[in-house]
Amino acid sequence: xxxRIITIVFLLTVAGFAASFLSxxxxxxxxxxxxxxxxxxxxxxxxxVIAVIILAITLDRIIGMIAGLPSRISGSLxxxxxxxxxxxxxxxxxxxxxxxxxxxxxxxxxxxxLMGEDPLTHLLAAQAATLTGDAQAASRYFEALSADRxxxxxxxxxxxxxxxxxxxHDAALDAGREAxxxxxxxxxxxxxxxxxxxxxxxxxxxxxxLAVAERDPSMDKAMVSRxxxxxxxxxxxxxxxxxxxxxxxxxxxxxALKHDPGLTPAVLDAAARYSQMGKARQARQVLTTxxxxxxxxxxxxxxFETLGGDAKALSTLIKxxxxxxxxxxxxxxxxxxxxxxxxxxxxxRLLQLVAEGDRDLRYWQVYADFADRAPPPxxxxxxxxxxxxxxxxxxxxxxxxxxxxxxxxxxPKAWHCSSCHHHSETWEAHCSECGHFAAMIWx
Numbered sequence: 283x284x285x286r287i288i289t290i291v292f293l294l295t296v297a298g299f300a301a302s303f304l305s306x307x308x309x310x311x312x313x314x315x316x317x318x319x320x321x322x323x324x325x326x327x328x329x330x331v332i333a334v335i336i337l338a339i340t341l342d343r344i345i346g347m348i349a350g351l352p353s354r355i356s357g358s359l360x361x362x363x364x365x366x367x368x369x370x371x372x373x374x375x376x377x378x379x380x381x382x383x384x385x386x387x388x389x390x391x392x393x394x395x396l397m398g399e400d401p402l403t404h405l406l407a408a409q410a411a412t413l414t415g416d417a418q419a420a421s422r423y424f425e426a427l428s429a430d431r432x433x434x435x436x437x438x439x440x441x442x443x444x445x446x447x448x449x450x451h452d453a454a455l456d457a458g459r460e461a462x463x464x465x466x467x468x469x470x471x472x473x474x475x476x477x478x479x480x481x482x483x484x485x486x487x488x489x490x491x492l493a494v495a496e497r498d499p500s501m502d503k504a505m506v507s508r509x510x511x512x513x514x515x516x517x518x519x520x521x522x523x524x525x526x527x528x529x530x531x532x533x534x535x536x537x538a539l540k541h542d543p544g545l546t547p548a549v550l551d552a553a554a555r556y557s558q559m560g561k562a563r564q565a566r567q568v569l570t571t572x573x574x575x576x577x578x579x580x581x582x583x584x585x586f587e588t589l590g591g592d593a594k595a596l597s598t599l600i601k602x603x604x605x606x607x608x609x610x611x612x613x614x615x616x617x618x619x620x621x622x623x624x625x626x627x628x629x630x631r632l633l634q635l636v637a638e639g640d641r642d643l644r645y646w647q648v649y650a651d652f653a654d655r656a657p658p659p660x661x662x663x664x665x666x667x668x669x670x671x672x673x674x675x676x677x678x679x680x681x682x683x684x685x686x687x688x689x690x691x692x693x694p695k696a697w698h699c700s701s702c703h704h705h706s707e708t709w710e711a712h713c714s715e716c717g718h719f720a721a722m723i724w725x
Contacts, residue, residue, distance in 0.1 A: 367396035367403075374406045383413025401433040408440055420444055435464040439471050446478065454478055462491065469498035476509070480719040481712070485517040505700075505720075511542035512720035516711055518551070528555040539568065544575025546724065547709050553584055562588065573602060576724050577612035586619055593623060600632070610640035611695050618648045626656045644694035646687045653681035697722040 309324040374389030387410035394403045408423035421444060427437030438461035445454035458475045466472070472494035479488035492513065496506040518534035535552040538545060549572035556565035569585035572578075582599070589595035596619055603612040617632035629652050636645055697706045700723050704715035713721050 363396045367393050367400075370396060374410065378406065378409040378413060381413060383410055383415075386410035387414055401427060401430055405433065405436060412440075412444065417444060417448065435461050435468075438464065439468075442478070443474065446474075451478060451482060455482060455484075459487075466494060469495050469501075473498050473501060477719060480509075480513065481717065483516070483520075485513050485520065489513050489517075507541045508720045508723075511538045511545045511548065512711055514538035514541070515545060515548045515551075518548070528559050531555060539571075542575075543571045544578075544724070545709070546572070546576060546578045546581060549576075549581055550584060553588065557588070570602060573599075573612070574606045577603070577606075577609055577615060578724060579615050579618075582612070582615040582619070593625065596620060596623060596625065596628070600628075608635060610636050611644075614645050614648055617652070621648065621652045621655060624655075626652070629656075641687070641691065642694045643688055643691045646684045646691050650681050650684035650688065653684055695725055698725055699723075 310321060311324045313320040370389045370393035374386045374393060377383075377385035377389060386406065390403060390407040390410045393406065394400070397403055404423045404426045408420050408427065411417075411420035411423060421441065424437045424440040424444060427433040428441065429437070438457045442454045442458035442461060445451075445457060448454075455478050458471075458478055461471065462475055472491045476488050476491035476495045479485075479491055489510075492506070492509050495501055496509075501509075514534055514537040518531050518538065521534060522531045532552055532555050535548050535555075538548045539552060542548070549568055553565040553568045553572075556562070556568065566585070566588050569581060569588055572581045573585050585602075586595050586599055589598050596616065599616050599619065603609070603616055606612065613632050613636050617629045620626075620629035620632060633645070633649055633652065693705075697709050698704070699706075699713040699716060699718060699721045701718040701721045702713060702716035704713055706714065706722065709722050709724075712719050
């Protein structure tokens with residue numbers, strides 16, 4: 283307010299000085315035109331001219347303001363509708379993220395009414411329709427998004443998810459591949475595409491998707507390693523079925539074992555093919571690495587046989603187990619081999635190394651076999667049995683006691699699905715219960 287007063291005072295002062303200056307200036311201006319003669323002081327004439335100019339400018343401003351009033355009113359209304367539409371979109375997206383499909387759908391309709399046909403309104407409407415179970419409406423909205431070059435990726439990705447939920451995996455895969463061609467740098471989408479490609483047995487395409495999906499925060503390092511190992515193993519099996527030679531198959535198996543050296547089927551397959559090619563050293567190396575990573579009974583037995591299947595081979599296995607920290611499952615399997623060789627003292631020693639908390643069903647089965655086959659302990663003086671260096675509950679290798687303990691013992695290690703916890707005696711690329719790929723863990 284003070285600034286305006288100062289400005290007005292300044293302008294009036296300038297105008298006063300100008301008027302005083304002009305009034306003190308001598309001179310007369312004479313105009314003759316069409317028989318008319320006008321005679322006036324030059325200073326007055328200049329004031330009149332300036333006043334006319336100012337009046338013309340003022341009239342022009344007034345006319346322009348009146349002429350532009352409708353457009354300004356329209357623009358104001360448009361801005362208001364746009365603000366309200368954006369508010370509806372924001373509320374709808376929050377509702378969709380919270381899983382409130384009805385509220386998201388209501389806000390989507392409101393946004394569409396305020397903003398018209400807009401990619402964002404289509405996206406919100408598609409999400410809302412999906413949440414409310416209206417698959418047909420969701421499909422229409424995703425198709426509309428797919429037709430727009432800027433939102434085609436989101437439309438195709440939405441169609442992939444929608445078709446997968448319907449059970450049409452072929453259609454889902456087609457839409458997913460089109461989306462991946464448009465944008466191959468979205469890890470969360472690539473993870474879903476990887477699962478679809480693996481489900482359909484397209485190993486090469488699944489590898490491409492996994493290379494992007496591994497950047498997704500939900501994909502931990504172990505999950506990614508299992509995924510690569512399983513894909514390469516399945517790829518090797520496919521190559522073998524198509525008549526590929528051992529060298530070509532092993533080349534792919536080596537990629538699988540690079541990511542998971544303990545993947546049992548890959549270890550056994552690679553060792554068998556090396557043996558067929560007369561490469562005993564490579565076969566032994568693969569089995570030794572696999573035994574260190576996953577002392578699965580099949581790997582333990584294969585390594586034992588590769589080493590010669592005798593007492594010397596058993597000694598090597600014992601050393602390997604010791605170097606690996608003597609994991610309980612390795613001790614149990616090596617003890618089982620000692621029983622088959624009638625090495626009773628070594629079998630007893632290995633079984634005693636297994637801590638009580640690790641004595642599962644497999645342990646008591648091996649112990650019962652040992653107790654059944656082992657000769658009676660030597661007699662000491664007076665005909666009494668010599669004291670044995672074993673746990674009190676072992677009760678002089680009593681087979682009945684071992685079988686009693688086996689009845690209540692925890693399950694031995696097996697292949698467990700990390701998704702649904704289904705367990706299986708054999709490794710499965712896809713869990714037979716939930717269908718997840720590369721989810722089987724030996725535990």
